[in-house]
Amino acid sequence: MTQQILTAADYHRITSYRRHRLTPHTLDWAHQPMPVKRYPGLPRVPLDRRAKLPAIDYFDLMNRCLGTESNCLEPLDRQVISTAFRLTHDITARAVQAGTPFYYRSVASAGALYPFEIYLAAHHLDGIDPGVYHYDLFDFCLTTLRHGWVPEIPPVDHTVSATFYITGLFFRSAWKYRNRAYRYVLLDAGHQLENLRLALGALDLCCSIHLDFDDEAAATLLGLDPQREVCLACVHLHKGSTVAKKSGEANPLKPLSADILKASRVSGQEVAYGEILSIHRSGNGLSSPFAGTLPAQHVLAKQPSSWIDIDAPDHPGPADYARVLQQRRSRRNFIESSEPLGGFTAFLDLMVRHMGAASRMPTACRSAISLGFLVGAGMPIPPGYYLLDPDAKRLGRVSDGRLTESMAAACLDQMWLKHAALHLLFMTDLAALDRRWGPRGYRYAMIEAGRIGQQAYLAATASGWGACGIGAIYDREAADLLGLAADGALLYLVGVGPVKTR
Template sequence: MIPKGKLSIGPFDFLSGCLWGDAENSIVVGGFHGPYPVGRKNSRKKTVEYKMAVRSAGYHEQTYAPMHEGIGCGLRRERLSDRAIERNRHVPSFQAVEKEMKHMKNSVQSYHWATAYDPLEMKGHRLDWANQPTVYKHIEGLPSVMLPDVMPSVGANGSTIAGQVPDDRPTAEPSLGDLARMLRFGYGITAKRSYPTGVYEYRSVPSAGALYPCELYAACHGLDGLSDGLYHYEMSSGRLVRLRDGVHTLPPGSPDFWMAIHPVTTFYVTAMFYRSVWKYRDRAYRYHLLDSGHLVESLVLVIRALGFQAEVSYDFDDEQTNALLSVDSSREACLAIVAVKGRSPRVSMDRPAQWDPIPEAVRACRVSAKEDIPETIRFIHAASSQRHRPQNEGRLQPFWDIFDTVERRIPVRALEDPLRLSWEQAVLSRRSSRNFVPKPISEGALSDILRSLASFPEDRCWPHRFVSCGVLSAACESIENGHYGFDPEELSLIPIRKGDMMEPMADIALQQRWLSLAGLEITFVASLQELHAMWGARGYRYAMLSAGRLAHRVYIAATAIGLGCCGIGAFFDGHAASFLQLPPQCALLYFVGVGPTRGRE
């Protein structure tokens, strides 16, 4: 038996918990929440011994405190039931998966389960504060252009802007002012808050651990007031740093259809690996993709809000695209592309046999003095860099299909919640909220959120091709508490099971108790086996990027109707699949909690 009251939580123990800020609240067992250390000094050794003893006895241990409250932690010891232990045993061990990865049997399943969280096998780690990565990329020594200080003026409501599709052809070409709006509201700083340790800057997109691995590049052609060229967007200063002259709106290795959309501006979304690896280690590639998905959808929504059409692509020549961007591909790589469609044909690009690297840009790819990228991430990124099959072919079977009958379906009525923010207000006020309160969610609010998920045009990157959505209800006025599948084409819910979902999901989400007060959760699920069979390892990118895109719509719709929202990428993977009764080979990729919060009731 473990003696009670003998050991306590030390300052920043295991330091795997969230950094303060707009972070996906992802704690590793024993993780710390809040900007200040808690507990006694010099207790780390005892805490390590305690955690080892607790795990060997089959217990959870937990410290938690609300974000921004700073102090206060709790230690809870809870014996895992035999059933809970047993239902997680189908998840292969890291050693077994690592061995399989070397044989490349199924790189999607191999990586995903190699990075699965298991309550009996999780090991804490300390953050290397001496090598904390920078969250802004600065390229020194190259010419730059200051973006005009303009704000968008969009009359549409934030909860419905996703469903508004402009005409087949834009009525005008984007201006430099439009480009500034796209950048600043697609991936800009929306607010600042001061802490004893410094000033924290919120952005228009959420990020796991507030580490913001993504960088944004823009290839522009034909914009008044801006020379044609490829630019890096320097968010902190509001500048465009010129990397290359000429027209680069056609991504290397892009599909044939790209020529027909006449892109006037092409955004390249990259991830700097070490920013997320610093905290999340092997699991970080999941967050690289999820964060990139959030950014992709943020760009799509602002482009559409301004009256233009957007085209998304995950298919391109990775090696050539990274060379075009002049990034060190071992540290930073392109994961997705978003284009603004033009009105008239563009001039063709001259494509050299090899892009010359830009020394200043390559040097800027280092975000820390010491960067150690795990082999698991190098493995899955290299595997997913190979294109197996075009992304517009095929579609995964929804996980809820086995539960579906026409008689049991519940239609989602087209109602509107009366409380609405404009699109600009929703972007500026969006946060990752955890202070949920047990208040009901109206039928109109539920309808708004679900319709935002269903309003994607069925294009080549239609997210529902790669993932399927589930709904967990705890306080929705129009449906019973339980688990439902969501059909975006028929706008209907498919009942799966009734009962309390939030308490178990809070435990599955690494015992984040605040999540039990959410009134609604939206889950994003995919069959890892089908992904690999259809699209090879690149299918993993398709699914995770799509999950991030869908989640971002939930964020904006929920914010616009006065609800809080928070994305969850950290959970016990095996327990989640079992509890949600997912079919074999299916996995939960990501989910978001939604509900009324303090100050917004």
């Protein structure tokens, strides 16, 4: 019987993995979800794949304060939007597996299921008429869903040239992960959001990121079947940081046709998991803008005994950003190798560049998670468990000793993980999330964990390392290993470090 989910803590507990208590599950390959939404008969706007990608160094991009203002003098047109989509979500390679083509992508995804979609609301763009469009990755085009002026969701004070919407399709992940899939849908939305944020930064464009909006209005705008697909993030694109609001009358927001809503169905036989719908709908109410933040280190039962400053490093370079995206992969062939202090601190510096006070994410996201590290062999600091303080740029030592093997066992006995030099730990206190923001706080924490996790993939790639994200965790076992508070949880883990090369 499906249980009613009212809090983040409820959902996380009900969907937790427990050793020796996992229910066997066989994948229904005959009803595998389709990798892309299709809208037969609707007009399409071709994007320009020949649009030149910006020649920007990844390390220079990370030094920018992204999203605050724009110095771009170029018009916001179809070519710029084409480049933004290529940098956000692109096919990077093709392989054939069991006779079926498989397409590698620039975005990390649990199980390579890619449960997200991207939509564009055009407000003031050259060469793209006002309206709402769906991004087709494989045909590299926009499918027209609405014509004419539409309202900005959420409304803001400054002029919005366009809005990118990231949605989550439940069954794409639930086909494999069942009722636990909401975790991965949110993490993968965070992966996609980080690529979009960096893409707009690489194009020197100003944007604002929103996780609080009217869920029902967003679903109506985009033509989503809310039983199957939901909007998770909105990114407004602004021509400048302080451009006055332009006048313009938006069309009344009417529901789209049943044929358009039908596109949210991605399999001929879908299973709807009540726990997923329940936790998402429980979080549909907007959180208070005055709800504040969570205190630092709220997730730990034991506080760090000492601190290590992260000195400003000399980053290796150059690393062409477009090439970093093309080369990003999930890699598990970790090897134990001695790394110099410079390489270690350079990686940590990349991780904190856009966290905490330096983040342009909504305020709630900045404290919804705590980031820690398990340090294994080969690193220039002793093996142990450390907490990262992004604002002070320092590591707090929680405990000594090599815990990477024990953590690999807690990650469903994926023992290849014990060879990773670092385990990045994305942690939170679920009860604290519920008290501060209600069930919507779970979205903030999981999306932010995914966002920073994608950054870890890119930072590792640019540094010549490998990375692999892990969401399959014996939840309480991992929390106990880390000494988390009673309601503490390890939401996500990314293993990074040197990998075997050919």
